[in-house]
Every structure is written in structure tokens, then in C-alpha cells.
Amino acid sequence: MSAPLRTGARFVTLEGGEGAGKSTVLAALRGAFEDAGIDAVYTREPGGTPLAEQIRGLMLDTHHEPAAPETELLLAFAARAQHVRATIAPALARGRWVISDRFTDASYAYQGAGRGLDLHFIAELERRVVGLRPALTLLLDVPVDVGLARARGRGAADRIESERNDFFERVRHAYRERAAAEPERFAVIDAGQPAEAVAQQAVARLRALIARTPAAGAQA
Ligand SMILES: Nc1ncnc2c1ncn2[C@@H]1O[C@H](COP(=O)(O)OP(=O)(O)OP(=O)(O)O)[C@@H](O)[C@H]1O
Numbered sequence: 589m590s591a592p593l594r595t596g597a598r599f600v601t602l603e604g605g606e607g608a609g610k611s612t613v614l615a616a617l618r619g620a621f622e623d624a625g626i627d628a629v630y631t632r633e634p635g636g637t638p639l640a641e642q643i644r645g646l647m648l649d650t651h652h653e654p655a656a657p658e659t660e661l662l663l664a665f666a667a668r669a670q671h672v673r674a675t676i677a678p679a680l681a682r683g684r685w686v687i688s689d690r691f692t693d694a695s696y697a698y699q700g701a702g703r704g705l706d707l708h709f710i711a712e713l714e715r716r717v718v719g720l721r722p723a724l725t726l727l728l729d730v731p732v733d734v735g736l737a738r739a740r741g742r743g744a745a746d747r748i749e750s751e752r753n754d755f756f757e758r759v760r761h762a763y764r765e766r767a768a769a770e771p772e773r774f775a776v777i778d779a780g781q782p783a784e785a786v787a788q789q790a791v792a793r794l795r796a797l798i799a800r801t802p803a804a805g806a807q808a
């Protein structure tokens with residue numbers, strides 16, 4: 589057996605379907621950190637390092653043949669392995685806050701529920717390859733058609749955005765189930781509300797976490 593997952597006390601992730609508003613909320617969280625005088629690291633998945641960003645390009649490119657589900661899963665975890673080791677863990681070790689636009693929950697939702705891959709295999713990859721989970725995950729929950737309309741308003745669809753609606757329904761359902769199973773880690777936000785209301789609720793959750801997290805260096 590591999591070691592259990594460590595929780596990063598200053599590690600926060602954003603999850604949700606296409607066009608849920610993750611990038612919009614990330615900008616609001618950045619504002620909240622800056623107001624608090626906290627110099628956080630802002631990152632995203634797939635990606636977050638030069639190598640992992642190249643893997644992201646492979647995953648989203650529509651010019652080559654479709655990736656097999658297993659290929660997509662392993663590319664996601666290859667990128668995440670690098671992201672954790674090169675970006676997230678070193679920053680957390682220095683006492684910095686890290687906010688990631690998507691993380692491992694996305695693999696359970698997209699490659700697990702969406703592509704139908706074995707959740708136990710994903711859990712094993714999470715333990716062996718990632719080993720880390722966030723203290724807080726903000727799940728932006730929005731009906732699939734609302735999110736897709738927002739995302740598609742931005743231009744050409746990438747590989748994932750070109751999926752069918754039932755794929756995204758499975759993704760949404762999986763995210764909600766994960767949130768229900770881990771209520772102490774997840775905060776579910778109704779992302780169908782106006783962007784200002786969504787941002788305000790996300791910032792309130794972040795501030796509550798900051799308030800209950802000991803200052804860097806104050807822990808044993
Ligand atoms: N609550 C909201 N209400 C209406 N429009 C919104 C809301 N939040 C974001 N938007 C708009 O919807 C679009 C998608 O938002 P955003 O890029 O933040 O979503 P995302 O979750 O990051 O999408 P992706 O999964 O594609 O990265 C943007 O044009 C954004 O301005």
C-alpha cells in the first residue's frame with residue numbers, strides 16, 4: 589500500500605464543468621489574497637509547469653486522432669505528477685498559498701465518470717502519483733447547458749469541449765457526488781448566479797479558511 593494522501597493546509601482548488609466560471613472566480617480569489625497581503629501561487633491543470641503545459645496541449649489538440657480514455661487519464665496524471673513536484677509541493681513547503689484551477693477531482697469526474705474508467709485505478713494513481721489533496725475545493729456547480737453556452741461563447745471548442753451533453757451530465761453528477769462524500773473539504777457554490785454573487789461566496793469561503801489556518805511557521 590502507498591502512503592495516505594496529505595492535505596495541503598494552504599492548498600485550494602477550483603472545480604466545475606466547462607464555463608462554470610472557474611477562471612472568473614480565480615481572478616476574484618487573487619483580489620482577496622492581494623487585499624490580505626498574501627502572495628499566493630496561481631496555477632491550473634492540466635498544466636502549471638512548462639512540461640505539463642505541453643502535455644495539456646496534447647490533451648486538448650483536435651488535430652491528431654482521439655486519445656484513448658486510458659491515454660487521456662495517464663496524460664492527465666503525467667502532467668499532475670510534474671505539477672505537484674515542480675510547482676505545488678515546493679510552494680507549499682515554503683509556506684505559500686497555492687490555488688489551482690482544477691486538480692485530481694477533475695480526473696475522477698472527466699476520466700472516471702465521463703470516460704467510464706475505473707475509479708479504483710484513479711484512486712491508486714492519486715495515492716501513488718499525487719499524494720496530496722487540497723484543504724478546500726470550491727465546486728462551481730451549474731447546469732450543463734448554461735456552462736457550455738458560456739464556454740462556447742469564447743470561440744472554437746477544444747477536444748473536451750467538443751464532447752456530447754451526456755458526457756458533461758456525468759461529469760457534473762460525479763462532481764456533486766464527490767462533494768457530498770467530502771463535505772468538510774468541498775464548498776459547493778451555485779454558479780448559475782451572477783458572477784459577482786459567485787465570486788463573493790467563493791471569497792467568503794477562502795477568507796474563512798485563511799482565518800482558521802495557522803500562519804506559516806507557526807505550526808509544529
Ligand atoms: N456567474 C456567471 N454568470 C454569467 N457569466 C459568467 C459567470 N461566470 C463566468 N461567466 C462568463 O462565462 C464565460 C466562462 O467563464 P470562465 O472562463 O470563468 O469559466 P471556466 O470555468 O474557467 O471555463 P473553462 O472550463 O472553459 O476554463 C466567460 O465569458 C465569463 O465571463
Ligand SMILES: [Mg+2]
Pocket residue numbers: 610611612689
Ligand atoms: Mg477556465
